Amino acid sequence: MAVAALPAGGIADHIHPEPQGFVRRYVFSLDHKIIGIQYIVTAFVFFMLSGLLAEAIRTQLYNANGGFIAPDTYNEVYSVHGSAMVWLVIIPLLTGGFGNLVFPLQIGARDVAFPWLNMLSFWIFPVSGLMLFSSFLLGAPTAGWMEYPPVSLQGAAGTSMWCAAIFLVGVSSTMTGINFVVTILKMRAPGMTFTRMPLFVWGQFATAPLLMIATTALAAALAALFIERQFGVPFYDPTKGGSPVMWQHMFWFYSHPAVYIMILPGFGIISEVLPTFARKPVFGYKLIAFSSMAIALAGFMVWAHHMFTSGLAPFLQLPFMIITFVIGVPTGIKIFSWTATLFGGKIHYTTAMLFAIGFIGLFTIGGITGVWLAAIPFDLHVHGTYFVVGHLHYVLVGGSLMAVFSGMYYWFPKMSGRLLNEKLGHLHFWLFFVGFNGTFIPMHWLGVLGMPREVATYDPQFEFWNRFETISSYLMAISILIFFVNVIWSIRNGKRSGPNPWGARTLEWQIPSPPNYYNFKHIPTVYGLPYDFSQPLPYKGLDDELNDTPPVMAGAH
């Protein structure tokens, strides 16, 4: 009988042995934790490369007449910088990286629902990354990360390579999205109802449908662009009956939800770090969870706010403006809730907490300027200027990247069993904070006063602030260097962390660091929210996790 073949604890204790051999364990691994770390390492390699491109951009703009690199090289550099940072760094870090690493542990699962699909998702990602960077050999794309046709139809051969690379990384995202939705819906531990899920899981749960649905629109648009470039089938060329504005609709139908793909998991990280280090329940749990879902849903209805200057019928623009304003409400609720979480706390200033508090302050700036940009009359002035560049970096660097760093300092012990050095961490934070603001704050007034984006040279009246930005950006680069040194040094020499160095209460901290291959010896039962510091832990069945009792293995079958 099939039932008799199960171990005593039923399906919940069904553990397969860990594969032996380096390749199956660390290269083509099926383990969500290893895949998560693979994502994080790969994404940070791409982060370093596109960070170097960013410094090339800033060095070029130190002088009003440029002179560091030729204009066409400059156009290649900023296009690849933008594409790589979005598709190869922030999205993989927050979904494939921290998503894989953390949320299956937090819901008490042994792995994601489809481990083979997970492995495939990961291995597509470095391949597409290499394709994107190798487009430099063919003449990289030059029309920015948006690649509006018809000008992208004139781009060098590398533009087709760009299409293929982004298409592939989109396939990888879609598969990750499917995997995460199914895992969260079907594989939560007994008792982990939706209203007991940690907020990081809520963040991933709001993000995964966006990955699944929105990315397909981008894939269609990219396939059409590729076919038009290679085989001349006119989708976008107006002289042959195509429509260039169609690309913009398809692109932004993906890329606006993509903004939320890049921030909702970050919201999740912040919502874990704040209660842990304030020793307080997160304020307004339900409102934070529901506002993530509201943001994800409304995110599909605002794409045309990127297109107010593209020649849309004027009355079609109004609903997009107003829905965008409305998104400010759930976002504001989150910010107020996080601030209130600090009230009456016992705040421990770890580096993770510094980045989390910094995130609230800086992301709020990006959120507020986002509301300004949605107001059509103001957008008609600053669209396509450095104001937009400043806004975007406040959301993606001051928001998403700060959340990534916060998550790195927080979960590094779970990955390696060792702590990152806190002194270097504090230095990293403060240098980054100062450098970041110095780099991106002046962009706002440069944009309002008339500096367009995507330019290799500019009006000399803006030179002073551009020099200020360039010098600040070097400060940021130094802080990133310190971070890398810290990580590499701490992997071997960091202080041993033990299972739960932070006194955190979510499930992943109740098992050893790094966790065993099978995560849990017995699947725990969940009795409540993880954030009640005055109560005993709301889990049962974890007694054996930290002692030497061997797990019950499934028989061969």
Add this chain to the structure above:
Amino acid sequence: MLSIAAIVFWSTFPLETYLPAAIVTARQVDHLFRFMAATGSALWIFVAGYLVYFAIAFRVKPDDPPDAIGLQVHDNHKLEFWWTVIPTLFVVLLSIVSVRIWYEVMLEPQNGLVVEAIGHQFYFSFRYPQINGEVTDEMHLPVNVPVTLNLTAADVIHGFWVPAMRLKNDTVPGLVTTIKFTPRLVGRYHIICTQFCGVLHSEMDKQYLVIDQKPVFDRWFKSWQEKNAHVSNALPAAGGGAIALQGGNAPAGKALFAQKCTACHKLAPFNQTLVGPGLANVLHDPAHPNLVNGQPATPQNVAVILQNGYTGSMGTMPNATANGLSSQDIANLVAFLASLK
């Protein structure tokens, strides 16, 4: 306190001293900017102030036991209710303010001076009624005269932005977009391209919009009329020579139009594109004087397009052989189009 100071600072911020307001609605946009900057920065200072205050006041003190925990509050429905309702009310207010100013920007006076700007790699050219050909250096406008500016592009998408106007629109090949405004301040203002358009995109900020008093504008206008007097507005006809249009029969043209043309053209205003543009009053349309490959829609030019077909910024149209049109058919069609007003 700081929030109030921010409101006072931004609500009186004189943006015009840094960037002149060249058109009437620019000042409305500045009002909107001041409103948003004042409320936005006040909100940020409020949030950041509490953030910093809480962060300092509630830090772990040296004499706290290591397992000290914070205040165990989960939520406060009253507080959450208000911080949902107040932002919602603010969103309503902001929507009202924005829509009102949007109306003023969009509903500038109709029937102004019609000018056309065409984006090229890597410059803008301008067309005026009664000036043959293109004006290639600067765009001149008389002060206090309403303007209807039609925008299109010859190759790729460009962005037409005059920072002093607080207004921009893309120039999209195959599409005609319109912005309307009234210049209010004499001066020279940069025209800047804001959509990446190719390798020399950065150089596309060297042209000027010049707003003059009416007599000065008239002198400039006259000089270009004379300079371009010998530039032809006619399209080159295949095989040379003009196409005979005498004897065109409008009713026969109407039947032919229904049979041959309605698959791609509506009898609607020019900018209502089906595949090609709407042709309701193409020969009498004051708003789109120059839009057939940048040439004016004269009967002769329309006949040339019917004869030779067309490939350009508006798309592609087959020639007379492919469409099965005789020269009498062409004359009939032009007569029909001329009869529409």
